[in-house]
Amino acid sequence: MFWIAKYVYRLREAADLVGAGVFSRPNIGCSAVARSFLEGALPSAFFNGRAEERLSFDHQRRLASRLGYSTRGGLASVERFMKHYFLIAKDVGDLTAIVCAALEERQAKPSPRLARFAPFRRKREVIATRNSRLASGFARTSRRSA
Numbered sequence: 001m002f003w004i005a006k007y008v009y010r011l012r013e014a015a016d017l018v019g020a021g022v023f024s025r026p027n028i029g030c031s032a033v034a035r036s037f038l039e040g041a042l043p044s045a046f047f048n049g050r051a052e053e054r055l056s057f058d059h060q061r062r063l064a065s066r067l068g069y070s071t072r073g074g075l076a077s078v079e080r081f082m083k084h085y086f087l088i089a090k091d092v093g094d095l096t097a098i099v100c101a102a103l104e105e106r107q108a109k110p111s112p113r114l115a116r117f118a119p120f121r122r123k124r125e126v127i128a129t130r131n132s133r134l135a136s137g138f139a140r141t142s143r144r145s146a
Contacts, residue, residue: 001096002031008103022102023095030091037088041067041081055085 002014009020014031017023023031041063042055055063064081071077 001092001099004103005099008106017099022099027095027098031095034088034092034095037084038092041085 002017005011005017005020005022009017009022011017011020014023014035015028018025018028060082061078064078067081069077069081069084072080075083
């Protein structure tokens with residue numbers, strides 16, 4: 001998400017998304033928390049020595065233990081870890097939707113080609129109105145002088 005925004009908005013840091021009008025300060029805070037959690041929680045090579053995009057059950061238990069999650073409040077350590085993981089994933093989804101909406105707005109389609117000529121049509125109407133006033137004024141002065 002940030003890589004795309006970084007490219008489109010020509011930014012160096014995620015915090016610069018605030019200045020670009022994409023994120024609010026709380027969004028940046030949420031983004032930092034999510035990034036920190038995911039960087040710590042998902043070292044794919046940590047368990048199986050190769051890139052892996054799945055967090056299988058056996059990995060979940062080991063990771064929960066390694067990250068210090070404990071059984072509490074009726075939830076097992078792995079349940080607490082996975083609950084935290086899914087809440088973070090939801091936040092990332094929400095932040096991604098914000099970035100996508102900003103990108104869509106930025107890339108909004110231009111108005112139809114004929115709409116570009118609307119100002120000329122309006123100018124013609126103004127000119128026509130002025131001409132009709134001049135013509136009617138000319139007609140009145142012509143009648144007076146005759």
